Amino acid sequence: MQSFTEENYLKTIYYLANRQQGEVSTNALAEMTATKAASVTDMLRKLADKQLIHYKKYQGVRLTEEGERLALQIIRRHRLWEVFLVDKLGFRWDQVHEMAEELEHIRSEELVERLDTFLGHPQFDPHGDPIPTPAGQMPVTGYQKLSEVVVGEPVQLMGVLEHSTEFLQHLDRSNLTLGCTVVVQEVNTFDRSVLVQLVGDRTVFISYEVAKNLLVNQPAG
């Protein structure tokens, strides 16, 4: 049984390991967890003792199989609670992250599985992130970033890589909702911004900063 804090470290290590390649650094963890490197080192030793991570001093860190299983369990809980908050309680997608950060630590296998059933076994959370299986497997999605889509291909907005309130509210204001179909009309080479046709709606300008955080499915072709 892990503490609240240990669970958060595992989740963060998982997140960073899948964002970069290879080992996760102490400093990166310190930044993400809003602590200091020295504190991270202490916790890494503890997680290593529990065989949840592979850790060699100065060499960075990697989840063990068990550690990854636990991390995915926590992410599963987080995402299911987000679905609950949006689908059942009517929160907006930009309001739910903080609450899910607390709810994800509630300890009960049965609670999570009943919640899953109650929600109709959703495959994705309100931000389009896939929900790990009860066994601790992360479903694979073949999404690409909108910033990499070529002109003329109709694609659907399937998820976001950034979950901040500001970012999500910006999308709302641009009428960009999950599931909407867009066609890139122009890519500006100097700043990599794109002009997209929102099918059945208006045309919107999207900066590279935003486009690289939008996930779309493979072109229908």
Place this chain on the structure above:
Amino acid sequence: MQSFTEENYLKTIYYLANRQQGEVSTNALAEMTATKAASVTDMLRKLADKQLIHYKKYQGVRLTEEGERLALQIIRRHRLWEVFLVDKLGFRWDQVHEMAEELEHIRSEELVERLDTFLGHPQFDPHGDPIPTPAGQMPVTGYQKLSEVVVGEPVQLMGVLEHSTEFLQHLDRSNLTLGCTVVVQEVNTFDRSVLVQLVGDRTVFISYEVAKNLLVNQPAG
């Protein structure tokens, strides 16, 4: 903002103050929180500093108005989550206490109010306990203990004073469910056990130990 632990102390002080009369003792708190008296003393000093309790050394403790408001807020959250677990997720009434003990500490006013709406503004939790108002008022119920009911009066089972799994499962096995109507047929003076007619069902024997933990409404008359 209180810690998890402080919230639990407030809730426990509220509970004990309403069970006994007058001040709550250090030892009683130590027993209920499964800690030692010395630890309780430390926490009482802290809660007193925060003006959540009235505390004089060696004199026991009492909630301030603010402390009671907070305690009732926590109890409100606990009971609403219990309703959710039973009504929406299909747990039995003997399974939900532990989970609600964790869920009650999730910090979000809006979450609680949306949950309340989602559940249809329930007035009672699955054990018949009244749900405090958002403003922190405990509704008054005019219930009495089954052990005090006289022979021949039909009464309805409205709540329980004991929440242990064992007790609740015992009731289930005796076909005693909330809302059922019972008529006391005999009271045995030597052990205060009662024989009751379960209206539309069989007759069941109820020990004093059980009867004093069953709450019924005032006789219909």
Place this chain on the structure above:
DNA sequence: CTAAAAATTTAGACTTGTCTAAATTTTTAT
């Protein structure tokens, strides 16, 4: 290749909530 910079770890300390043992206060029983 090596010195400076960057990253990481170690050492020692602080906070929260807990403990045991000892001291103090209150209660109870004669």
Place this chain on the structure above:
DNA sequence: ATAAAAATTTAGACAAGTCTAAATTTTTAG
């Protein structure tokens, strides 16, 4: 009324998770 018992508080310590400052290791730049 007062001595013994019970309850409570104080003193000092510990574990978890954090911090700062100093030491160590790795990386990088010339």
